[in-house]
Amino acid sequence: MKATRRAALAAPALLFAPRAARAAFPERPVRIVVPFAAGTSSDLQARMIGERMAASLGQPVVVESRAGAGGTLGADAVAKSAADGHMLLLGSNGPLTNAPVLQARLAYDPARDFAAVAMISRSPLTLTVRADSPWRSVADVLAAARAEPGRIAIGSSGQGSATHFLIEQVMAATGVRFTHVPYRGSSVSVPDVIAGNIPLVMAEISTVLPTWQGGQTRILAMSSAGRMPIAPQVPTLIESGVDLTGGSWAGLVGAAGTPAPVLATLAAAVRAGLANPAYRERQAQLGAEIVAEREQTPEGFAAWLERERASIRATAERAGIRPE
Secondary structure: OHHHHHHHHHHHHHHHOOHHHHOOOOOOOEEEEEOOOOOOHHHHHHHHHHHHHHHHHOOOEEEEEOOOHHHHHHHHHHHOOOOOOOEEEEEEHHHHHHHHHHOOOOOOOOOOOEEEEEEEEEEOEEEEEEOOOOOOOHHHHHHHHHHOOOOOEEEEOOOOOHHHHHHHHHHHHHOOOOEEEEOOOHHHHHHHHHOOOOOEEEEEHHHHHHHHHOOOEEEEEEOOOOOOOOOOOOOEOOOOOOOOOOOEEEEEEEEOOOOHHHHHHHHHHHHHHHOOHHHHHHHHHOOOEEOOHHHHOHHHHHHHHHHHHHHHHHHHHHHOOOOO
């Protein structure tokens, strides 16, 4: 009799309980939206971690490309999705930290409309010259820039890109002035350095590595915290006297309001993937860093995103970058 009474009292609570609380997560395949074209580095990162997450979650993880508007179309789709953890965004610099200082009419609020899951990887940028350049170190470049302020051109992968913001940070940290030349990606700027059309470029490591390994370019420094195993002879910016780190990064976020237990389940699946030796080896081959354990948690990644957005806003203000 008592058991029957307890069941009767519990029934209304179960009836009105949130669906996420009543069912095991995930109930169906998890989708990772990549807000860029298929075949990009973001797409590769999503597929690599998605495969590992599926093994832990017991459900397929499907990668879906929704490209457009610098990554903001796919981001907006996730921001407006059901907050149940079944649709995630492969977030990166563009849609989550840079877009607010570049676009005046953003359809979503990166700080309010997403729930952090975990950061996946960070890829350093490179300060790169042609192999026969007379500049053999960052000190050489800075000395030349101080001698003729504004004369030296430096290419980036685009206005408002991670490479552009790091150029602005280098100028602010050192007091030198370059002439910024934005390209449509490092796949365009790096060949222009090799052709001798521009003397210096800030570019993604994934684009520069093949040209460096082939003897066409010289990497003067990387923006990583420490030397990269794939190129241990290349110093960091910090070692070169410029106290900066930075680069491209990738992480997973869901819609704001996703229950904490769901975020924790997703983050645990990410951490299991990041710990896999084969996964770590592949990331090393790509020149990517495995992020700190703290950043692999919802709380740690959220705190990191807040600091990064503040840093990007400060850089934009110093450089006079205004949203359009």
